[in-house]
Amino acid sequence: MARAAAKRVAAPVLELRGVSKRYGRALVLNKIDLSLAEHEVVCLIGASGSGKSTLLRCADLLEPIDAGSITLSGRAVHADDRDADTTRRQLGIVFQGFSLFPHLTALENVALAPRVALGLTAAAAEKRARALLKQLGLAAKANAYPDSLSGGQQQRVAIARALATEPKVLLLDEITSALDPVLVADVLEALRALAKSGATMLIATHEMAFAADVADRICYLEGGEIIEQGSPEKIFKTPRDPRTRAFLKRVRSVGASALR
């Protein structure tokens, strides 16, 4: 925990203030305040429909917000900005359903954004992509098409792809919930290694043991609000809010998978 305490001094990389989001009449995010310091790993937990995915998409500027502000490295950013594309390169997101590009090999999937969005030469982009695939244990799969990879391998390619623009923050949206239990371990292991190497991550997850292990801070979401946040120890052992307690009790009795 000394590590987490040291981090809190640093200025936030990503900061959400009073962020609200509506879909039609439904309020899916309600005045979210959340900030991530450099190297910090924050896990969002909560039942499906609690707003975790929407929060990540808004943070990635994929969805415009209805109220509040998002700041990236001290600069206010918005999905409707003229330079929102440039901003998105500083944020990496991995989706639950992988969304790899099926017409490109694993290597081409990872190299696309460096080449096209960052303007690297083809050789430099490929070099970066190879290094990332190696880092995620996929060096041998560089020339494979997504369809021939297992779910866990596909998801690791997606992580490599998200890292390829060297984002300041990596956003992960329940990236293990579409995977076989056997394959989940691979992906979580890759994330642990990333956390150790100092990546700043905001992770929506149903894997409580993983969250407890990897996170510096846990946020419990319900009804589009952050009900409670704190260190894993605090949230999992001594949650204050009765709603957090009820959620954790349900998770422990039925297992995380039942909440999806």
Next chain:
Amino acid sequence: MTAARSARKGTLVAVISTLVVATLLAISIGSSPSWPLVQKAFFDGTYFSTSLPDVIGAFAINIQLFVLAEILILPIGLLIALARSITSPALAPLRIFATIYTDFFRGVPSILLIYVLGFGVPALRLPGVPSEPFFWALVTLVLIYSAYVSEVYRAGIESIHPSQERAARALGLTRFQALRFVVLPQALRRVVPPLLNDFIGLQKDTALVSILGVVEAFKQAQILKSANFNFTPLMVTAVIFLVITIPMTRLVDRLAAKDRAAQQGGTR
């Protein structure tokens, strides 16, 4: 039973049943009392071989026509499809224009348009506007088939799941880059078979420009037919068109199958 044996047995059954059907057809047509007359009028061996060189020579015009048309249609159809996919309100006029264009040119019978453009526009005697029938035949076919092809493109683009564009945008690609590098490459692969299908239609429709007086294969056959009071030259034309279109269909099938295998089958 092994798979190979069962496949062989399947082939055998298919051959036998095809032979039976073909024989029955031949017997029933051949037994018609007027068959010898029809055979002489439509399938005369001598007329077939004498008219073959002339019709093949004229078919060069059809080839020129559809090759030029296809080269023009591919980019024009794509531009129209993209114009129809525009969501930006500021560019709404482009979208509306593209919609009206496809509605109009898909809805008007080709032969009418060939008449109007091929005879009508040259009659205006506008300075600098060509009056050659070949030119107007080409323009008409390009206008009509660009409308069809744009719809094929559009269906292809819309068949790519929105999550693909979202993933590309999330990586920091612009809208255009996402279209260019992620959506279009996938969409174009999917549209090759229906696109070639439209092109087969286009190749057949090159015969329609005969009404403008362009002496292509069909017109040439008609001339020979009238000279000899025998329909066999028209059958020659039919054979030539089939010789061109059937291999094309097979090629498309093979391309599509190969592409599926590459994407489902692993490494490159």
